[in-house]
Amino acid sequence: MTEKFLAFWLEESEGRVTGSVQELETADLPPGEVLVRVRYSGVNYKDGLASIKEGQVVRQYPFVPGIDLAGEVMVSEDERFAVGDRVLCTGYGLGVSHFGGYSEQARVPADWLIKLPEGLTMREAMILGTAGFTAGLSVDAIVSAGLTPESGPVLVTGASGGVGSVAVAILAKLGFEVTASSGKEAEWDWLKRLGAAHTISREEAQEPSKGPLGKSRWAAIVDPVGGAGTGERLKSVRYRGVLALSGLTGGGDFATSVHPFILRGVTLAGIDSVQCPLPLRLDVWNKLAADWKPEAIFEHGVHELPLEEVGGALARILNGEAVGRQLIRISAE
Template sequence: MKSFRALFVDKEGDRCFTQVRTITEKMLPQDEVTIRVAYSGVNYKDGLAVRPDGKIVSRYPFIPGIDLSGTVVRSRDERFREGDRVLVTGYGLGVSHEGGYSELACVPGDWVVPLPEGLSLREAMIVGTAGFTAALSIERLQAHGVLPGSGPVAVAGATGGVGSMAVALLASLGYEVAAGSGKPAAAAYLRELGAASVLSREELAGDAQRPLQKERWAGAVDPVGGAGLAGMLGAVRYGGAVAVSGMAGGASFAASVFPFILRGVSLIGIDSVQCPHDMRVRIWERLSREWRPAGGYEKLVAAEVGLDRVEEPLAAILRGELQGRVLVKM
């Protein structure tokens, strides 16, 4: 491509703004694998990237977008060749390295994951960073003994990207899912994804001031953090675990040691950014086969937009207004 379009975020004083520009490859990093991007997604980090106080981007102008799927155009890495279908999530993409909101991307070979058989480029970004994080959370919960039949598993922020994917995946794997949301109107959507029950944020957290509550959850997936995390920890059954991957509800929480030392509860940190490559490949293979929901991934799509219409969903995700996944089609 002699020239192509990309979405840039730029900063003037204390104000950030976005603009679609036509550029050439010389403006991209000169890494090993060049990809013609098919899709990206709208993630919470992407919303932060276009805010002056988001603390995600450190240099301007910059191309955001923390995930992408597409086709290899050229490669100096022997593992990939022209025509290969691939995906990239995490590492520095869209944070310290020009991201996926571009018709062409150039990334290090170590970041690239071959697209598994049975998964389309579109489906890869329906799953995206959010779905990968949800799947990683579930795998870690299973390693801690939280299995189907163990009891109800709570999902906080269930209408968001990670939360909605966690509900769909857990339900398809046979778990009883209790979906927590601050959106009463989303109950039908969450039940369609497979939730057995839908609770308000307050009901999910219970009495966060009490160090121990009635044992309710075999485990929990929490992409929200904040005060609600303390409440869920206090209600996890003996030997259970909570996988935490986000901070939309706050970066800190106040909790007691009692769930850990009296019930043997585990708090598992989930990092999808620097996750080892072999683990990435394994998770994506599972998402394309045995973990694929019976009805597929399409029901998780809230909207599909082009580069010139991505600004509104980027703002909406920070306001907590998105339900499901928004795709960005190049």
């Protein structure tokens, strides 16, 4: 089966990567047991990194980026999936080592796909995408530790971004008192519409403490930012609290001591959405389709764009200009 279709194509020349919408054929796609007609994809920080050589995400160009996709099965060589099934894919090698979701067709390994959970449309699934799934994993780490709204307030850093904004909406829906931290003060009112009870600056969220521990402030922290501020935030987590760490937009290194862990029993939970085991992956996606479904994001936090505008969307997320979720409409349903 060979068809022509459109895809966002990255090419490298003289050390510089450029992207444009190009016509490809099914035969151009990498191997996989399932061919999907892609309807929607999302924009994540890793997608931005894939579009620049110094991002060190993609090793070989030309390439089709996009670490998310949702669509319908066109051809399946795996009995778990039938033609017409609505499926989604996030993580694994998609958009990193394997052609990704910014393409009207994608051929992927069957083990990477899950059927779209009942309660989510393909559009909603990609409004969430990797960022929303990462937020869901972060919330799961918090509630699995036994924390409840009665445990105390929760801080969300980078709250105007994809992971942060979805985390604010989920936690608020579950009844937590959420403080949203963002360097974009113009978005504070929007964060309150998502459910944040309070908003604070980036500086206040990582205000340095004297000594190895600071004021016991947060029952939990969702931290998709990372960097030096993470070390300071750890000092402010309450006894038996959790810091769920998922990102590095603030940097890859931070300093800490043993004191938060041995004096307050704090848990530093690493959040990995790429190789997440299938049982946990299914559990979190099913929660996102049901009790955790963050309707506030669908109502207030989506910027929908056609495939032709992927380049601008990637530039915005790299420049720190993206707010909420950028949804890419790949092909009409």
